[in-house]
Structure formats: structure tokens, C-alpha cells
Amino acid sequence: MNRLLSHAVGHLSGKFRTATDAEKRRFMMVFRDCDTGSNGYLSREDLKMAVVTLFGYKPSKYEADQMMKGCEGSEGITETQFLSLMSSKLAAQDRDEEIRQIFMTFDxxxxxxxxxxxxxxxxxxxxxxxxxxxxxxxxxxxxRDGDGRVSYRDFEFMMKYSLDDGF
Structure with missing residues (x-):
């Protein structure tokens, strides 16, 4: 079931690295899920939704503009461009900071x-x-304690260790 959370927020194994094949497959799955018109590209709004899904935050207008660069004259971000953008973004993520941002998105x-x-x-x-x-x-x-609350510590433990164990 932790695959569900992995789908929504991503899974990192280091500070600076390249995307694994599994992460690239997840990027493509998110691309297809966010391609609302099933037209083979992501609009600006589709791209924002994809970033929220993968990284747990909504990109700023400036960041969205930067990601959309090179798409002038076209309908939006293609699958190939999206894979490259998300792989670069993943490589720059700090794992602990990402977990904090994801938790704050939920909290x-x-x-x-x-x-x-x-x-x-x-x-x-x-x-x-x-x-x-x-x-x-x-x-x-x-x-795990059934109190109806997931603390940051439990959330962090799940993100770091449960997902690393292949869930």
C-alpha cells in the first residue's frame, strides 16, 4: 500500500543522483495521469499538478515559466521533455527537505x-x-498506534524506511 504514497509523492534514495528506471516509469505514469486531454503533452496547469504529485508542492509562477521554456509555439511539455525536467528536479532534491515539504503539504x-x-x-x-x-x-x-494521527516522526520513518524496503 505504500506504493500508493510513493505514486503521489515520490521516492528518493540520495541527495544528488540520477533517476532510476522505476522513477522514470513513475514519471511517465504521472505524465499520463496529468495529461487531462490525453493529447500527449502537459499544459501549464497539468504540469503544476504533476509537480505536486511527484514532489509535494505547487511550483511558483517563476518555476512554472522556467519549466515551460522551450515550449513556445507548442501546446505544452512533451513526454520526453517532462522526463528530462523531472529527472533534473529529482537530482536536485534533498531527501529530508522533500519529506518535510510533503508532510507540510498533508498537514x-x-x-x-x-x-x-x-x-x-x-x-x-x-x-x-x-x-x-x-x-x-x-x-x-x-x-501504527491507531490514534487517528500520523506524526511527522512516523511519516518520516515510513518515507525513509518502509519505501526503501520495497513497499
Whole structure:
């Protein structure tokens, strides 16, 4: 079930590196999911949704402009361009900072913990096609003490160790 979270927020294994084949496949899956018109390219809004899905944050206008560079005169970002952009972005990510950003994206009320409602809200925005019962199951797996809350420490542990174990 942690694959579900991996799909939504990504999985890193180092500070500066190249994308693995599995990550490239995930990039392509996100590309297809975010290609709302199924036309083979991502519009500016589609691209923003893809970045949220993969990295857990909405890119600024400046960042979106930078990513869209080279697409002038075309409809948007092609699959090949997207793969290159996301691979570069992944290589520049700091794993601990990424985990903090992802947690803050889920913790919309800045309480220091995530509830199942927070998770539903986040998944409805970044991966709306994922059924609610799958999100519920994921939450139950991460909420090991069953108190209805996932602390940052539990979230970080899951992101660093559970995903590394191949879940």
C-alpha cells in the first residue's frame, strides 16, 4: 500500500543522483495521469499538478515559466521533455527537505500531525482517481498506534524506511 504514497509523492534514495528506471516509469505514469486531454503533452496547469504529485508542492509562477521554456509555439511539455525536467528536479532534491515539504503539504492545519481527512484532501487534489478505501488503508498502515494521527516522526520513518524496503 505504500506504493500508493510513493505514486503521489515520490521516492528518493540520495541527495544528488540520477533517476532510476522505476522513477522514470513513475514519471511517465504521472505524465499520463496529468495529461487531462490525453493529447500527449502537459499544459501549464497539468504540469503544476504533476509537480505536486511527484514532489509535494505547487511550483511558483517563476518555476512554472522556467519549466515551460522551450515550449513556445507548442501546446505544452512533451513526454520526453517532462522526463528530462523531472529527472533534473529529482537530482536536485534533498531527501529530508522533500519529506518535510510533503508532510507540510498533508498537514494543512500546521498541527504537527496528519489525519485521514488531511490525507483524503491531499489525494483528492494530486491523485483524484485513487479510491478513498485505498487512502484509508494506507493511513491505517502508517498510523501504527491507531490514534487517528500520523506524526511527522512516523511519516518520516515510513518515507525513509518502509519505501526503501520495497513497499
Amino acid at each position: 494543512t492545519h500546521c498541527r504537527g500531525f496528519v489525519t485521514v481527512d488531511d490525507l483524503h484532501r491531499a489525494f483528492s487534489e494530486v491523485a483524484p482517481r485513487i479510491p478513498r478505501h485505498r487512502v484509508d488503508t494506507l493511513f491505517k498502515e502508517v498510523d
